[in-house]
Amino acid sequence: MDTAELEAKVIAFIASKVENIDTSTITTASKFEELGFDSLDTVQLLFDAEETFGVNFDGDEVKGLRSVGDIIDYISKHPPEDLKK
Amino acid sequence: MHIVVTGMGIVAPIGTGIDQFWNAAVNGVNGITRIQGFDASSLHSRIAGQITDFNPADFLSPKQIEQTDRFTHLAISAAQQALADAGDLENYSPRRLGVSLGSGMGGFGTFESSVTRKFQNKSMPPFTVPRIMANSAAAWIATKFGWKGANLTCSTACSSAGNAIGMALDLLRTGKADAVIAGGAEACVLPLTMSGFEALHALSTGFNDDPAHASRPFAQGRDGFVMGEGAAILVLEKEEQALQRGAHIYARLAGYGCACDAAHLVAPDIDGQVAAMQAAIEDAGMTPDQVDYINAHATSTPLGDVIETKAIKQLFGERAQEIPISATKSMIGHTIGASAAIGSIATIMTLHTGTIHPTINLAEADPECDLNYTPNQAIRKNTRVGVCNAFAFGGNNASLVFTTR
Numbered sequence: 228m229d230t231a232e233l234e235a236k237v238i239a240f241i242a243s244k245v246e247n248i249d250t251s252t253i254t255t256a257s258k259f260e261e262l263g264f265d266s267l268d269t270v271q272l273l274f275d276a277e278e279t280f281g282v283n284f285d286g287d288e289v290k291g292l293r294s295v296g297d298i299i300d301y302i303s304k305h306p307p308e309d310l311k312k
Numbered sequence: 313m314h315i316v317v318t319g320m321g322i323v324a325p326i327g328t329g330i331d332q333f334w335n336a337a338v339n340g341v342n343g344i345t346r347i348q349g350f351d352a353s354s355l356h357s358r359i360a361g362q363i364t365d366f367n368p369a370d371f372l373s374p375k376q377i378e379q380t381d382r383f384t385h386l387a388i389s390a391a392q393q394a395l396a397d398a399g400d401l402e403n404y405s406p407r408r409l410g411v412s413l414g415s416g417m418g419g420f421g422t423f424e425s426s427v428t429r430k431f432q433n434k435s436m437p438p439f440t441v442p443r444i445m446a447n448s449a450a451a452w453i454a455t456k457f458g459w460k461g462a463n464l465t466c467s468t469a470c471s472s473a474g475n476a477i478g479m480a481l482d483l484l485r486t487g488k489a490d491a492v493i494a495g496g497a498e499a500c501v502l503p504l505t506m507s508g509f510e511a512l513h514a515l516s517t518g519f520n521d522d523p524a525h526a527s528r529p530f531a532q533g534r535d536g537f538v539m540g541e542g543a544a545i546l547v548l549e550k551e552e553q554a555l556q557r558g559a560h561i562y563a564r565l566a567g568y569g570c571a572c573d574a575a576h577l578v579a580p581d582i583d584g585q586v587a588a589m590q591a592a593i594e595d596a597g598m599t600p601d602q603v604d605y606i607n608a609h610a611t612s613t614p615l616g617d618v619i620e621t622k623a624i625k626q627l628f629g630e631r632a633q634e635i636p637i638s639a640t641k642s643m644i645g646h647t648i649g650a651s652a653a654i655g656s657i658a659t660i661m662t663l664h665t666g667t668i669h670p671t672i673n674l675a676e677a678d679p680e681c682d683l684n685y686t687p688n689q690a691i692r693k694n695t696r697v698g699v700c701n702a703f704a705f706g707g708n709n710a711s712l713v714f715t716t717r
Contacts, residue, residue: 246373270438271378277435
């Protein structure tokens, strides 16, 4: 999967999770809190991202994940088996 | 001071909404089918009373669904119906609006799925605990509808909703609330709960190929209860205030009694059951000779139905033969912590409509069960005082008395 494809998939995933937000405004720079996620919502979001993309966010690194782009970067650096193809 | 029922909502295997449920109950519709939600092939009891035509997305956002267990979905749906039925409650201060709910198992489906993940070394869903906790449904009802007063949850196994409705009565009588959403919810048609009850030989195992005849309280050949799921909610308030706001009144909740066997954790006890019924009737300021309908606990276990029959005979004496009794579980199975709330709605509708719903699958009664259980066909009869029974593991017995105004 190339970067553009991954980016589109992550943004589509985030768009499916937001409520009362114009999904066309979501970019890689969008921070979770700007999208209406409080801290507990963010934990749930990252859990759902793990399930959706087959990754496991490391306990320490997870604290640094604050934006859509952070998820994309993490998945790019730690690609699950089926994304390496 | 009288406490009255001004709103009702229900999600049950034979119908969602009071009209659909009551129409099915009066017509003796069977709600027991083969288990559809998971592969039940390893179970000995592969049938249940399930709710199939139900979608939480009709009233919750995707995020809210993610944060809630099925028992909470069922509870919110029933509460939403009951509040719509009750009408305008805007005159009450939110801090005077309470919730009192029962659930035996809480979010057990979430418990099962999260435990499975844990043992597979997968990450834990962050809402695991708030989904499982037994008070999750009560808390969500309060949050969704802005009811900011007392928020209680009672977990006394199969009598949970009976105790919860009784606790609501206490809140209103003692002036701690002006209106209470009361009832119960359960969603444990699940591999682990079913296996657990199977291990106690509590479930029916002989009717997997004939689910419609499996739940047969008081009948020959009954071999255990059939698991069910559902939720039922009452809106309760003081009669005077209900009349002032022009509310429609279904019935009075006149009495509540509870007693513990303190003898055996799972075996039923005649004296405990008698004590609960007696206490509820006394609490209503009445005597046993005034009771003219009983909604029996009657789960279809070989022992339980005989013990309840004996308890009714002990309390009501010769009059026991005259009192029409019915077993709602014959149609929907045993909804554990919701069952007394569903039985309460059946009792209220009996008083309200002058029709007694049947106990189905009662072609031939057990010789030891020799009362009038309203077999197979509904009867028309005006009744004024109904007792709803709920007897539970833990030796808990709870009875409620509803009356016409």
